[in-house]
Amino acid sequence: MGFSMRKIDYCQALNEALHQEMAKNPDIFVFGIGVPDHKSVFGSTRGLLETFGPDRCFDTPLCEDSMTGFALGAALGGMRPVHIHIRVDFLLLAMNQIVNMIASYNYSLGGKVKLPIVIRTIIGRGWGQGMHHSKSLQSYFAHIPGLKVVMPTTPRDAKGLLTAALRDNNPVIFIEHRWLYWAENDVPEGEFLIPLGQGNILREGTDLTIVATSWMNVEALRAADLLAKQGVYVEVVDPRTIAPLDEALILRSVEKTGHCLVADNDWVECGFSAEVAARVAEKCFGRLKSPVRRLGFAHTPCPTVRCLEDEFYPNAKRIVAVIHEMLGLPPIDLSGEFSYSHESRFKGPF
Amino acid sequence: MSYPGLELYKKLYLARRCEEYIVKYYPQNDMKTPMHMSMGQEAVAVGVCHAVGSTGLVLATYRSHAAFLAHTQNVPLFFSELYGRVNGLANGKSGSMHLADPDHGHWGSSGIVASTIPIALGLAFAQKRKNTGATTVVFFGDGAIDEGSFWESINVAALMKLPVLFVCEDNGYAVHTPSKKRHGYDSIVDIVGQFRCATFSDDSNDVESICNMTQQALSIIQAGGGPVFLHIKCYRYLEHVGINDDMKDAYRPVEIQEAWLKKDCLVLQRLRLINEQGVEEIVIQQLEEQVETSIHHSIVAAKQYSSPDPSQLFHGVFYEEN
Numbered sequence A: 001m002g003f004s005m006r007k008i009d010y011c012q013a014l015n016e017a018l019h020q021e022m023a024k025n026p027d028i029f030v031f032g033i034g035v036p037d038h039k040s041v042f043g044s045t046r047g048l049l050e051t052f053g054p055d056r057c058f059d060t061p062l063c064e065d066s067m068t069g070f071a072l073g074a075a076l077g078g079m080r081p082v083h084i085h086i087r088v089d090f091l092l093l094a095m096n097q098i099v100n101m102i103a104s105y106n107y108s109l110g111g112k113v114k115l116p117i118v119i120r121t122i123i124g125r126g127w128g129q130g131m132h133h134s135k136s137l138q139s140y141f142a143h144i145p146g147l148k149v150v151m152p153t154t155p156r157d158a159k160g161l162l163t164a165a166l167r168d169n170n171p172v173i174f175i176e177h178r179w180l181y182w183a184e185n186d187v188p189e190g191e192f193l194i195p196l197g198q199g200n201i202l203r204e205g206t207d208l209t210i211v212a213t214s215w216m217n218v219e220a221l222r223a224a225d226l227l228a229k230q231g232v233y234v235e236v237v238d239p240r241t242i243a244p245l246d247e248a249l250i251l252r253s254v255e256k257t258g259h260c261l262v263a264d265n266d267w268v269e270c271g272f273s274a275e276v277a278a279r280v281a282e283k284c285f286g287r288l289k290s291p292v293r294r295l296g297f298a299h300t301p302c303p304t305v306r307c308l309e310d311e312f313y314p315n316a317k318r319i320v321a322v323i324h325e326m327l328g329l330p331p332i333d334l335s336g337e338f339s340y341s342h343e344s345r346f347k348g349p350f
Numbered sequence B: 001m002s003y004p005g006l007e008l009y010k011k012l013y014l015a016r017r018c019e020e021y022i023v024k025y026y027p028q029n030d031m032k033t034p035m036h037m038s039m040g041q042e043a044v045a046v047g048v049c050h051a052v053g054s055t056g057l058v059l060a061t062y063r064s065h066a067a068f069l070a071h072t073q074n075v076p077l078f079f080s081e082l083y084g085r086v087n088g089l090a091n092g093k094s095g096s097m098h099l100a101d102p103d104h105g106h107w108g109s110s111g112i113v114a115s116t117i118p119i120a121l122g123l124a125f126a127q128k129r130k131n132t133g134a135t136t137v138v139f140f141g142d143g144a145i146d147e148g149s150f151w152e153s154i155n156v157a158a159l160m161k162l163p164v165l166f167v168c169e170d171n172g173y174a175v176h177t178p179s180k181k182r183h184g185y186d187s188i189v190d191i192v193g194q195f196r197c198a199t200f201s202d203d204s205n206d207v208e209s210i211c212n213m214t215q216q217a218l219s220i221i222q223a224g225g226g227p228v229f230l231h232i233k234c235y236r237y238l239e240h241v242g243i244n245d246d247m248k249d250a251y252r253p254v255e256i257q258e259a260w261l262k263k264d265c266l267v268l269q270r271l272r273l274i275n276e277q278g279v280e281e282i283v284i285q286q287l288e289e290q291v292e293t294s295i296h297h298s299i300v301a302a303k304q305y306s307s308p309d310p311s312q313l314f315h316g317v318f319y320e321e322n
């Protein structure tokens, strides 16, 4: 099997996983609003219609909840549906089928059936996406027993985790960040799989652990660079799957560093960051040298105007500032440092 | 204004020119908000809102501009909001997709398809209970009628005889997918007509016809006859979202576009004013200049305001007593 690497972007990595798995398994089909159109969900479903035909790649009317029920029925009938939504926010219309039906269906059947359903969905951000196109919602889904929740950060993870999701016999909510679509990285050419439930150390360090999700890993890595200039070495832990959670990896890191900051790409209140903080507090309380801290979206709906949007989202500089507090270091001037913005690729709409 | 059609033309012209200014200034990157342009479809919002009048209550979609301008004519705050200025309708928090102006009877626009339709039911129920006599109008696209909440809402409105005007702005596409690829039926009007809900349809793109049709609908609603559904065909000139033409993407036939361009709602109404209502060219030109100046002033004024202070982020999540 080819493990030769070449650089491709996150979107190509997703696309490649779909092509490879669909070629192998005729039961897989993809569908959703706009899935086969010429924009092909930002390019992630490109070529699927041409290669696999309209029975395996199709558009739907706007009816998220019913088509989610459709996915459940198709899975009961032995198919492997992949339902795609261009924004996580639109999944809120499908919550009845996801939470009341899909998540508990197997339980009601005594765990006897395979429910290989993948729900791919995208987090929007920037240029005034506003309150209806910017949610993240991993905590919503991870709160519900019976769902697996995946948030790949790197192109390699995007391919490996999507492959794992497509082969899993249980429902998987697969949450992609729009800004990560342009990330480029070494990705194996052939089929390969990253098991769900296995986190990843994105950067090793000794002084403090940052547990970050999705785009926040990019900010965490940048914060790590800034801190390294001061001789502070942070470890960046990417859980990659929110449920099941690789708790052992997180705990091992915190045992080593004694400090933990959770940087979640979501609201903080009652969120995934609280879950991580609780587990760290429960299981390595004695090793903690400072209280666990959390960073996430401001507790407001996402505003449209740029200057408030910038306040709404945490960034590398905010991470550095919190870490200075945690480690009792004096603040430093970061005004000359850049902050990520995808303005150059993102002029105008979506 | 003594000519009946002139006011309608003025509103069409206002909506069109505001968007043409947006197209012109958007590349300056100061209006950082995704825009779903109404251009081409203005006759629907203008005809309906004109008939409904200022006491009507409006709910709309992310394709918000024409309905907003037609109903509120609040050009200054429209631009302040799009420019994200502190004096905007929501201090820049709402942007193009969530425009609202309760002071002028505009109760919101939504980025989630079909999500304002059920809200119209409750707003109408409140009018009925409080005996205000106001009609609630909700605009939505042909994509919205795919959603379950549309069908649930029609049913409830018919059952409860609510004073709601449902306005389906049918531009034939949901993003890039044509209606015939999404609908397992041929005529929405026939189906809605099976509910206890009167229906009207129009494909003329003629603002006066739409206005007259709406007046008939309103007389049914105001006589307590329950909800009415208007199905109005129209054509979006630009891409689904953004300020560009997208005919190069070839998902919409050129012939259809040409046919609609021939009956552009501004052209139709301008010709009517001159040929049928005896309005002199100079009168129209003066009106156009007046609208032009007011838009220009609104833009200049909006840009003079500052962006909201960062502390604004936390304001308005909950009700704030002034």
Ligand SMILES: Cc1ncc(C[n+]2csc(CCOP(=O)(O)OP(=O)(O)O)c2C)c(N)n1
Binding pocket: A033, A062, A064, A090, A093, B063, B111, B112, B113, B114, B140, B141, B142, B143, B144, B145, B171, B173, B174, B175, B240
């Ligand atoms: C519930 C929901 N699903 C999907 C979307 C993505 N989306 C935005 S606009 C749109 C098409 C809506 O078409 P239509 O109702 O005809 O309105 P138009 O844009 O043509 O004015 C879609 C699918 C959304 N915003 N909300």
